[in-house]
Amino acid sequence: MRVTSLLAATGVLLSIAPAATAVAQQQARIHDIQGATRVSPLVGRQVTGVPGVVTGVRGFGQARGFWFQDTEPDADPRTSEGLFVFTGNQTPQVAVGDAVAVDGRVVEYYPVASGETPETTPNQSVTELTGATWQITGKGSFPAEAVGPETVPAEFAPQDANIDKLDLEPQRYALDYYESREGMVLRVDDARVVGPTDAYRALWITSKPEQNANGRGGTTYTGYDEANAGRLKVESLADAPFPAANVGDRLRGGTEGPLDYSRFGGYVLEAARLGEHVPGGLQPETTRPQGRGExxxxxxxxxxxxxxxxxxxxxxxxxxxxxxxxxxxxxxxxxxxxxxxxxxxxxxxxxxxxxxxxxxxxxxxxxxxxxxxxxxxxxxxxxxxxxxxxxxxxxxxxxxxxxxxxxxxxxxxxxxxxxxxxxxxxxxxxxxxxxxxxxxxxxxxxxxxxxxxxxxxxxxxxxxxxxxxxxxxxxxxxxxxxxxxxxxxxxxxxxxxxxxxxxxxxxxxxxxxxxxxxxxxxxxxxxxxxxxxxxxxxxxxxxxxxxxxxxxxxxxxxxxxxxxxxxxxxxxxxxxxxxxxxxxxxxxxxxxxxx
The missing domain is CATH 3.60.10.10 (Endonuclease/exonuclease/phosphatase)
Structure with missing residues (x-):
């Protein structure tokens, strides 16, 4: 059993799940690795020659690596065409647009909190390649999938005890939609901010601006059956100032990058490009003074x-x-x-x-x-x-x-x-x-x-x-x-x-x-x-x-x-x-x- 621990930027220990016994190397494409469920059908296997184009690089912290995406997708809407390559605390020597062929071991990475194990954590896993080597074979381009008001299903998740190994239904459930795009480049245009910038260079947007909208630009949680599927966390891969955004602000133009998953909020758009921050003019409120008899x-x-x-x-x-x-x-x-x-x-x-x-x-x-x-x-x-x-x-x-x-x-x-x-x-x-x-x-x-x-x-x-x-x-x-x-x-x-x-x-x-x-x-x-x-x-x-x-x-x-x-x-x-x-x-x- 192999468990690798690393310290994320937030200072919380995370763990890589114990992998299955490795077998002989095999050729694979990203959609073969991702499979039609949350857990890879190739977990624990050594794969070789996995082709794709680099879409994003995380060159900071102790969870460094890069995302790459297959430019020749299969016809199955359940299988993601994007994947993360984990390089530990080493910055990978690749750049966005590099065409690569990657060898590595398939793992399911479970972000865990203190006292949890990969088996007990309620968090979903991220399919990754570890111990990877790669060759740069040229240059390439990749499409960003647009996410609009009708893209993500309003129904949030299947109501089963554990959805890990259920076949994904991306046309029916929001969590399945996001999982079927894990590691792929998504883009949200003119996104409205529904969660303000926090101390960790992150904010929240919505792709469904009308979903349970309140009068100040936010999205309100009105019931357990109203999880608000349009919400999406945004972080930045760029070494540049991050906007201090309030609820109701906008990110004008496209905000795009590969889709990751974190225990701090779930699916997160790791933006290689942020839309222009446009303040919405939200002001702190005041109330009227009480009357003499109030x-x-x-x-x-x-x-x-x-x-x-x-x-x-x-x-x-x-x-x-x-x-x-x-x-x-x-x-x-x-x-x-x-x-x-x-x-x-x-x-x-x-x-x-x-x-x-x-x-x-x-x-x-x-x-x-x-x-x-x-x-x-x-x-x-x-x-x-x-x-x-x-x-x-x-x-x-x-x-x-x-x-x-x-x-x-x-x-x-x-x-x-x-x-x-x-x-x-x-x-x-x-x-x-x-x-x-x-x-x-x-x-x-x-x-x-x-x-x-x-x-x-x-x-x-x-x-x-x-x-x-x-x-x-x-x-x-x-x-x-x-x-x-x-x-x-x-x-x-x-x-x-x-x-x-x-x-x-x-x-x-x-x-x-x-x-x-x-x-x-x-x-x-x-x-x-x-x-x-x-x-x-x-x-x-x-x-x-x-x-x-x-x-x-x-x-x-x-x-x-x-x-x-x-x-x-x-x-x-x-x-x-x-x-x-x-x-x-x-x-x-x-x-x-x-x-």
Whole structure:
């Protein structure tokens, strides 16, 4: 068994799958090697004299090599005519346009994450030649296959347990279409950007601009059966500046190159030529200020904010609160780290972090917010090790009062109690069922009792468990397993239990549940909450329900839900997720409550 490990540019270890026992060398063409399934029928074999024209060269990193393409395709639409030749950390001495004849061993390369093996990874494989030698036989040209709105099927993938060895149906399924073009040169003309440029010189485009399009130029994930087949990741093979593109921008002209596959997003166009970047003019949003009789409650994931974070991050986040959100009365924050940030030193207090943030908000022209939170037990709530992220409340004391009740700590559960003729909390702030298994290695919800113009409001700030461990949309296991969903369902049930306790005492109680719930409005994880509360996002058209952009899908992870006793106006304020320059990876949202 031979396993070669290499370090990709992202710093994640990948592995080449163990190959079958090699047999005698044989002549082959690329379509013979690629075959009609995802796994080569010649895997483990030594092939010789494979002809083609070089279409792209990766001359950087430790996964170098080149793509080449057969100029005499067969008649089978399932068999790709392109192939990658892996040369390790050696830059191959070939150029685009060289006609070559290649000898090498056929392998299936599975990009794996830590703890995975080629057998267990949910990622698809890439058919490659390794240990290769080649001769340059002349010059040649190659066609780029145009990908337009009708090219890629809208249906995403077969719904079988493992699609590895199924015969490809490129006319029916998007993943099969892309697989049948693995290694071939594709071109998308005048592509619209649906995922902003990231830190790794990558962005996302769509070949289907009308597919679940939202009003700001993105493509919205509206259901598990709507994976948005037009999405395609773009990286660049050129040693040239990469555009800092936002959602809604365009790449005018052709963006073309060989089609690769990565565990970071699936199929990726390795562009030898990028279209001209044309900004779409997208601007950060602002919301209107709350009226005198409206209580503005917001949620904002501030992405690992610590006392030692860059002052520019504090300033940008503060501007988002003051200008974008119009200085809400109450802000539920997620991902507030302890004072020492990711240093794993036993520190759990976050007063310095929150003081720095409230100072920044005041410097940006906002009110002097006060805060309430509960320090977690060290390294018990997940997130970045040592960071001790937690949820916290900011509130404007000129507009709203916080009702402090003693007894709240990291391990004591909060409950509603009768307090004479009025409902109260056993502790304020308090945590919901912190010892419940639902919150293992996850943030515990924080409940606070507020008074607005003499009227009582209970606010529950949440940050549910992440989607880490879920299988990807683009993987070989279809439909992908959502293994993390089980914990979020339990978390939603725990919060629902608290809501039911409150309403059992006072059915007209004013309750707001909000935060980063790490799941979609259509997910089973939201069902326990929507069974008792009103999801304010339902006031928007489905395509406009999003606060996060992931792999080119605009999606809804952050939510505000209210009890039936409340009427509200709701606004997602898009200031981060669609932009290459982000203060956080989430957009905040606000509800203006009337009661």
């Amino acid at each position: 209580l503005a409650v917001a949620t904002y994931n501030v992405e690992n904010l610590a006392a030692g974070s860059d002052p520019a991050k504090f300033a940008r986040l503060a501007e988002g609160v003051v200008d974008g959100l119009a200085a809400p009365d109450i802000v539920a924050l997620e991902e507030v780290q302890d004072n020492s940030g990711p240093t794993d030193d036993g520190v759990v207090a976050a007063d310095e972090t929150l003081r720095a943030f409230t100072d920044a908000i005041e410097a940006a022209g906002g009110p002097r917010y006060q805060w309430r939170q509960i320090d977690p037990q060290n390294n018990a709530d997940g997130g970045q090790p040592g960071g001790n992220i937690r949820v916290a409340f900011l509130y404007n004391p000129a507009r709203v009062s916080f009702v402090d009740r003693p007894g709240g700590d990291a391990t004591t559960p909060v409950h509603p109690v009768e307090n004479g003729s009025r409902l109260a909390l056993s502790a304020s702030p308090g945590r919901i069922a912190p010892a419940d298994e639902a919150w293992r290695d996850s943030r515990k919800p924080l409940v606070g009792e507020f008074l607005f113009r003499g009227r009582q409001v209970f606010v529950v700030a949440d940050h549910f468990a992440s989607k880490g461990g879920d299988q990807p949309l683009h993987g070989r296991f279809q439909p992908p397993a959502r293994v993390s969903e089980e914990q979020r369902v339990k978390q939603a049930q725990a919060v629902r239990g608290f809501v039911d306790e409150v309403r059992a005492i006072d059915d007209e109680a004013r309750i707001v549940v909000l935060g980063d719930l790490n799941d979609y409005g259509f997910s089973p994880a939201l069902a326990p909450l929507t069974g008792a509360l009103v999801p304010l996002a339902d006031s928007l058209p489905p395509a406009e329900r999003y606060s996060y952009v992931y792999e080119g899908n605009s999606q809804q992870l952050d939510h505000i839900l209210v009890s039936p006793a409340i009427t509200a106006e709701y606004d997602v304020v898009h200031i981060n997720a669609e932009f290459a320059d982000q203060a956080s990876d989430h957009d905040p949202q606000v509800a203006r409550l009337r009661f």
